[in-house]
Amino acid sequence: MDERYSRQTLFTPIGQSGQQKIRGKHVILVGAGALGSANAEALTRAGVGKLTIIDRDYVEASNLQRQQLYTEADVLEKLPKAEAAKNHLNQINKDVEIEALIIDATAVTLEEQLPDVSLIIDCTDNFETRMVINDLAQKYAIPWIYGACVGSVGMSFTIIPGKTPCLHCLMRTIPMQGVTCDTGGIISPAVQMVVAHQSAEALKILVEDWDAVKPSFTTFDLWRNEYQSFKVSKVKKSDCLSCGDAPTYPFLTPENATKTTVLCGRDTVQVRPPAQRNLKLDKLASDLAGGGYEVKGNPFLLSIEKNGERMVVFQDGRALIHGTKDLAHAKALYQRILG
Amino acid sequence: MDERYSRQTLFTPIGQSGQQKIRGKHVILVGAGALGSANAEALTRAGVGKLTIIDRDYVEASNLQRQQLYTEADVLEKLPKAEAAKNHLNQINKDVEIEALIIDATAVTLEEQLPDVSLIIDCTDNFETRMVINDLAQKYAIPWIYGACVGSVGMSFTIIPGKTPCLHCLMRTIPMQGVTCDTGGIISPAVQMVVAHQSAEALKILVEDWDAVKPSFTTFDLWRNEYQSFKVSKVKKSDCLSCGDAPTYPFLTPENATKTTVLCGRDTVQVRPPAQRNLKLDKLASDLAGGGYEVKGNPFLLSIEKNGERMVVFQDGRALIHGTKDLAHAKALYQRILG
Amino acid sequence: MIKVLLFAHLKDALGKEEVSIDAAGLTIAAVKEKLAADFKLEGLDAVMAAVNEEFADEDTVVTDGDIVAFIPPVSGG
Amino acid sequence: MIKVLLFAHLKDALGKEEVSIDAAGLTIAAVKEKLAADFKLEGLDAVMAAVNEEFADEDTVVTDGDIVAFIPPVSGG
Numbered sequence: 100m101d102e103r104y105s106r107q108t109l110f111t112p113i114g115q116s117g118q119q120k121i122r123g124k125h126v127i128l129v130g131a132g133a134l135g136s137a138n139a140e141a142l143t144r145a146g147v148g149k150l151t152i153i154d155r156d157y158v159e160a161s162n163l164q165r166q167q168l169y170t171e172a173d174v175l176e177k178l179p180k181a182e183a184a185k186n187h188l189n190q191i192n193k194d195v196e197i198e199a200l201i202i203d204a205t206a207v208t209l210e211e212q213l214p215d216v217s218l219i220i221d222c223t224d225n226f227e228t229r230m231v232i233n234d235l236a237q238k239y240a241i242p243w244i245y246g247a248c249v250g251s252v253g254m255s256f257t258i259i260p261g262k263t264p265c266l267h268c269l270m271r272t273i274p275m276q277g278v279t280c281d282t283g284g285i286i287s288p289a290v291q292m293v294v295a296h297q298s299a300e301a302l303k304i305l306v307e308d309w310d311a312v313k314p315s316f317t318t319f320d321l322w323r324n325e326y327q328s329f330k331v332s333k334v335k336k337s338d339c340l341s342c343g344d345a346p347t348y349p350f351l352t353p354e355n356a357t358k359t360t361v362l363c364g365r366d367t368v369q370v371r372p373p374a375q376r377n378l379k380l381d382k383l384a385s386d387l388a389g390g391g392y393e394v395k396g397n398p399f400l401l402s403i404e405k406n407g408e409r410m411v412v413f414q415d416g417r418a419l420i421h422g423t424k425d426l427a428h429a430k431a432l433y434q435r436i437l438g
Numbered sequence: 439m440d441e442r443y444s445r446q447t448l449f450t451p452i453g454q455s456g457q458q459k460i461r462g463k464h465v466i467l468v469g470a471g472a473l474g475s476a477n478a479e480a481l482t483r484a485g486v487g488k489l490t491i492i493d494r495d496y497v498e499a500s501n502l503q504r505q506q507l508y509t510e511a512d513v514l515e516k517l518p519k520a521e522a523a524k525n526h527l528n529q530i531n532k533d534v535e536i537e538a539l540i541i542d543a544t545a546v547t548l549e550e551q552l553p554d555v556s557l558i559i560d561c562t563d564n565f566e567t568r569m570v571i572n573d574l575a576q577k578y579a580i581p582w583i584y585g586a587c588v589g590s591v592g593m594s595f596t597i598i599p600g601k602t603p604c605l606h607c608l609m610r611t612i613p614m615q616g617v618t619c620d621t622g623g624i625i626s627p628a629v630q631m632v633v634a635h636q637s638a639e640a641l642k643i644l645v646e647d648w649d650a651v652k653p654s655f656t657t658f659d660l661w662r663n664e665y666q667s668f669k670v671s672k673v674k675k676s677d678c679l680s681c682g683d684a685p686t687y688p689f690l691t692p693e694n695a696t697k698t699t700v701l702c703g704r705d706t707v708q709v710r711p712p713a714q715r716n717l718k719l720d721k722l723a724s725d726l727a728g729g730g731y732e733v734k735g736n737p738f739l740l741s742i743e744k745n746g747e748r749m750v751v752f753q754d755g756r757a758l759i760h761g762t763k764d765l766a767h768a769k770a771l772y773q774r775i776l777g
Numbered sequence: 778m779i780k781v782l783l784f785a786h787l788k789d790a791l792g793k794e795e796v797s798i799d800a801a802g803l804t805i806a807a808v809k810e811k812l813a814a815d816f817k818l819e820g821l822d823a824v825m826a827a828v829n830e831e832f833a834d835e836d837t838v839v840t841d842g843d844i845v846a847f848i849p850p851v852s853g854g
Numbered sequence: 855m856i857k858v859l860l861f862a863h864l865k866d867a868l869g870k871e872e873v874s875i876d877a878a879g880l881t882i883a884a885v886k887e888k889l890a891a892d893f894k895l896e897g898l899d900a901v902m903a904a905v906n907e908e909f910a911d912e913d914t915v916v917t918d919g920d921i922v923a924f925i926p927p928v929s930g931g
Contacts, residue, residue: 165483167506250449283448292635324650
C-alpha cells in the first residue's frame with residue numbers, strides 16, 4: 100500500500116510534509132449520519148492519524164439513501180452508527196485509528212474528548228449541539244467546521260477561534276422549528292456538496308495552510324443552481340458570550356441543555372427543551388404527515404407515530420417518547436424532527 | 439426497508455412520482471474511478487432501476503485515497519473496478535440491478551450499450567472517450583453529464599441534445615497534455631464536489647424536471663475558494679460536426695481513436711494516439727517524477743517505470759507499454775498519464 | 778428601494794426569490810418586521826442577514842440600492 | 855484595457871489569477887496569442903474562453919472593460 104497517498108502528496112499544497120501532518124492529527128466527528136459518514140470516509144481515505152466518531156443512534160433503513168458506508172446488513176442488525184462506521188472504515192484503511200463512541204454528545208461528554216484534538220467537524224442535526232461545539236471550540240481554541248443540509252440546500256462555515264466570528268456571533272438566537280430532513284427531505288448531492296466543503300477545509304487545517312481556509316460563509320441550492328458566499332468580518336462581536344472579550348460559554352451550562360428523563364414506571368422518556376418553544380402544531384403536523392409519520396392532534400399536542408414508536412409533542416416543545424427507556428435514542432428522535 | 443426512500447420522496451421536486459421515475463430508469467457510468475465509484479454509490483442509494491458500470495482497469499492502492507466503495511481487500515485481490523464496485527453496491531441496495539462491464543469504452547463497445555439508456559454520466563479520465571460519449575449522446579439523443587477534476591479544481595456541465603451546446607461546441611480541439619491526476623494530484627473533496635453536481639443533475643434528469651437542469655458550465659477550486667458558472671448559449675454552433683445541422687459524429691470513426699496492438703513476440707503493447715502529439719518531454723518528465731514514477735529520458739523519448747511496469751513515450755505521443763499483453767490496461771495507463 | 782433576496786424555505790414561503798421593498802433607513806430588524814407584516818413571512822427572528830454579500834447585524838441600517846439577503850440557517854446533517 | 859482571469863494551471867503558470875492587458879478590438883484567438891507572447895503561457899489553443907461570464911468563440915471580439923476568463927478543461931476523473 101506504499102502508493103496509497105501518492106495522488107494526495109502530488110497535490111502541491113499538501114505534499115509529503117502535509118501528509119505527515121495529516122497523519123499526526125486527531126479529528127472528532129460529532130454525528131455519524133449523512134455528513135458524519137461521508138466526512139469519516141474522506142478523512143480515513145486521506146490517512147488522518149486518529150478519528151473519533153460520536154453518535155448516539157443506530158442505522159435505519161431511511162438512512163441508506165444518503166448515508167455513506169452503511170449497508171443493508173447494518174440496518175438488519177440495528178448496529179449503532181459509530182460502530183458500523185468503524186467496521187467499514189477499518190476495511191478501507193486499517194492504519195487509521197477509529198474510535199467509536201456510542202454516546203449522546205453533550206457539553207459534558209464532548210468536553211472529555213477534547214485533549215489533543217486538532218479539529219472538530221460538525222455533523223450533527225440540531226443547533227443545540229452546534230452551540231455546545233461552538234463554546235467548547237472557543238474554550239479550548241480548536242477550529243471547527245459547521246455544515247448542514249436539508250432538501251437540496253446546504254451551508255458551511257469554518258470557525259477559527261481568535262480569528263473568525265463564531266456561530267454565536269452569526270446567530271444571536273437558536274433557530275426554532277426550522278425545516279429538518281424529517282420534514283423537508285434531503286437528497287444525497289446536497290450532503291456530498293457540504294462534505295466537499297467540510298473535508299477540503301479539514302485538509303487545509305490539518306496541513307496548517309491557514310491562509311487557504313475559506314473566509315466566507317457558503318450557502319447553495321443544487322436544485323435551483325445557486326451558490327453564494329458571504330463575507331463575515333463585520334459580525335465578529337467583542338461582547339459575544341462565546342468568543343468575545345469576556346466569554347461565559349453559555350451553552351455549556353445545564354440550563355441551556357435539553358433534558359431527558361425516564362418517566363417512573365413507564366416505558367417512556369420525557370424530553371424537555373432548555374427554553375419554551377412556541378410550536379406551530381398545524382405546520383408541524385402537515386410537514387410530518389408528508390414524511391411518512393402518522394399524525395393526530397388537537398390544539399395542545401400532536402401524537403406522532405412511526406415504526407411502532409410514538410411521540411407526543413406539546414405546544415411548548417416538551418415531548419414524551421413512548422416505547423423506549425433509551426435517553427439518547429429518545430433525544431435523537433426529538434432533535435431529528437424538531438432540529 | 440419500506441422507509442428507505444422516505445427522505446428523498448419528502449423532497450418536493452422528487453416526491454413519490456419522481457421516485458417511481460428514478461426506479462424505471464437505466465443509467466450508464468463510463469469509468470469506475472473516483473467520479474464513477476461515487477456517482478455509482480449515489481445512484482444506487484437513490485434507487486435507480488439499472489446501473490451499467492463500464493471500466494477497463496483494476497483496483498490499485500493509489501485509488502483508495504479518493505475512490506469510494508473500494509477497500510484494501512479489493513487492492514490485494516486486484517479486482518476489476520467494475521466488479522469490485524458491483525460487489526459493494528449489492529451490499530448497499532440489492533434492489534438496484536448492477537451490470538459490471540470490464541471492457542474498454544470505445545465508440546464500438548459503448549454504442550452497443552445504449553438502447554434503453556436514459557442518461558450517460560461521464561466518469562472517464564480522458565477527452566478522447568468524452569468526445570466519443572458526446573457524439574453517441576447526440577446520435578441517440580441521450581443526455582450526458584461531463585465531470586472532471588484534478589488537484590482541488592473541478593468542473594461539470596450537463597449536455598441535453600437538441601437544447602444545449604455540446605462538448606465539441608465548447609472545445610473545438612481535444613486538449614493535449616493537460617494536467618492529470620497522475621501529474622498534478624487530486625484531493626477527494628474535489629471529487630465529491632463534482633459528484634455532487636453530477637448526481638444532482640442526474641436526479642433532475644431522471645425525474646424529468648428539465649427546467650431545473652443547470653444551464654451553465656460550472657468550475658471551482660476548493661483550495662482557492664473559487665466557484666464560477668459560465669453561460670453557454672452563445673457557443674452552440676449550427677455547423678458543429680457533433681450536434682449541428684449536418685452531424686458526421688467524427689469521434690465515432692476509427693481514425694479518431696487511439697490504437698493499441700500487442701507487438702509480435704514481445705510482452706509489449708504499442709499505443710498510438712489518433713493524431714500526432716507534440717509532447718513537451720521535459721515538462722512531462724518533471725510532472726511524473728513528482729508522481730512517484732521513475733523517469734529517464736533523452737530528447738526523443740521518456741522511459742517511465744512504476745510498480746514493475748515500464749512505459750516508453752515518444753515525442754509524437756506514441757508509446758510502448760512493456761510487461762503486459764492486456765490492450766485495455768495498456769491504454770488505461772497511457773490515458774491516465776497523458777489525459 | 779432595496780432588493781431582498783430570500784433563500785431556502787423563505788423563498789418557498791414567498792413563492793419567489795427576490796422582492797424590492799421601500800426600506801431605506803430601516804435596520805435589518807425593522808426590515809424583518811416589514812417582511813413579516815407585508816408578506817406574512819414567519820420565523821424571521823433567527824434568520825441570518827447579509828447586506829451586499831456581507832453578513833450584517835440586526836441593527837445595521839440599509840440604504841437605497843442595497844441588496845439584502847436573508848439566510849435561514851439549516852440544521853440537518 | 856480588458857481584465858483577464860486565469861483558472862487552474864494557467865493561474866499557476868502566471869503566478870497570479872488576473873492581469874489587465876491592452877487588447878480591445880482583438881479576437882479571443884488574438885488575445886490568446888498576446889498572452890502566449892507576453893507571459894509565455896503555453897497550451898492556450900484548447901483552452902475555453904468566456905467573456906463577461908459567457909462562453910465565447912475564438913472569433914469573438916473583446917472590447918474595453920470586458921472581463922475575459924480562460925478555463926483550461928480538466929480531464930481527470
